[in-house]
Amino acid sequence: MIEQTNRENMTMQTNGDNRPSGGQMPVIFAAHGAPILLDDPVWMAELAAWARAMPRPESILMISAHWEARPTTLGATRTVPLVYDFYQFPERYYQVRYPAPGAPELAARVRDLLRRQKIAVADDPERGLDHGAYVPLVAMYPGADVPVLQVSMPALDAQELFRLGQAFAPLRDEGVLVFGSGFLTHNMRYAFRPGIPAWAKDFDAWVADALLRFDVDALLDFQTRAPAAATALPTWEHYAPVLVAAGAVGEQRPTTTFPISGFWLEGAFTKRSVQFD
Numbered sequence: 001m002i003e004q005t006n007r008e009n010m011t012m013q014t015n016g017d018n019r020p021s022g023g024q025m026p027v028i029f030a031a032h033g034a035p036i037l038l039d040d041p042v043w044m045a046e047l048a049a050w051a052r053a054m055p056r057p058e059s060i061l062m063i064s065a066h067w068e069a070r071p072t073t074l075g076a077t078r079t080v081p082l083v084y085d086f087y088q089f090p091e092r093y094y095q096v097r098y099p100a101p102g103a104p105e106l107a108a109r110v111r112d113l114l115r116r117q118k119i120a121v122a123d124d125p126e127r128g129l130d131h132g133a134y135v136p137l138v139a140m141y142p143g144a145d146v147p148v149l150q151v152s153m154p155a156l157d158a159q160e161l162f163r164l165g166q167a168f169a170p171l172r173d174e175g176v177l178v179f180g181s182g183f184l185t186h187n188m189r190y191a192f193r194p195g196i197p198a199w200a201k202d203f204d205a206w207v208a209d210a211l212l213r214f215d216v217d218a219l220l221d222f223q224t225r226a227p228a229a230a231t232a233l234p235t236w237e238h239y240a241p242v243l244v245a246a247g248a249v250g251e252q253r254p255t256t257t258f259p260i261s262g263f264w265l266e267g268a269f270t271k272r273s274v275q276f277d
Helices: 004-007 033-040 040-053 091-095 104-116 131-142 158-174 196-213 218-219 240-248
Strands: 029-030 057-067 070-073 122-123 148-153 176-182 255-258 273-276
Touching: 029 240, 033 040, 033 057, 033 131, 040 131, 040 176, 040 255, 057 104, 057 131, 057 196, 057 240, 070 104, 104 122, 104 148, 131 148, 131 176, 148 218, 148 240, 158 176, 158 218, 176 240, 196 218, 196 255, 240 273
Parallel strands: 029 176, 057 148, 057 176, 070 122
Antiparallel strands: 029 273, 070 148, 255 273
């Protein structure tokens, strides 16, 4: 019922320039899949439809599960090679290109926002987009024509990640799509096994409820409050970007919708993706 209700509620009222009537961009968290998502026509179509339903961003600030570096680090501000941070896949996945423009103006703005909050920041000008970043973007913005800046997560500390997101909140008023990319369940021991385990269903239902209520305390304390958290997330870097996204919402309670839901390949990995308006 939660999934059906939120799919029905995902339509956004926009004005003629495809910007939301309230003037703010949404904040999103997308389940990103492995590189083989690129061969999944259903999921690719779902991501593409989601992008079409949203206001078109002027730029994207990407937070991927696959980059953790302290202090918070800004990636390349020009087009550089992608980071193929996966191993023993067919060669065609290493031939994917996504030459999105860099976003130097966004980088300057992010540096300023972080320094105002006394959050340390560094630069890695050669660091390209990793697969957590470019795989969903290939589906959502296939023309690679939206400037993208990737930033690192400084640590797996829930409060710190939420505070990082809070620093990004003003960007919503500036045409920037704050985009967290990860997985709400991620246990590689169960990868590609048929059947949806009960623990995956339980955790997915719990996190969906917490997101709908925007219960920040529960989201931050998921390791003790959520059912089967240790099994759903033996390590939790894939969950972490949703905390940054939640922080970036700002002061007002958001409307939460799930543009994509269900389980990848009818297995243990939830495809649940989140939009905060």
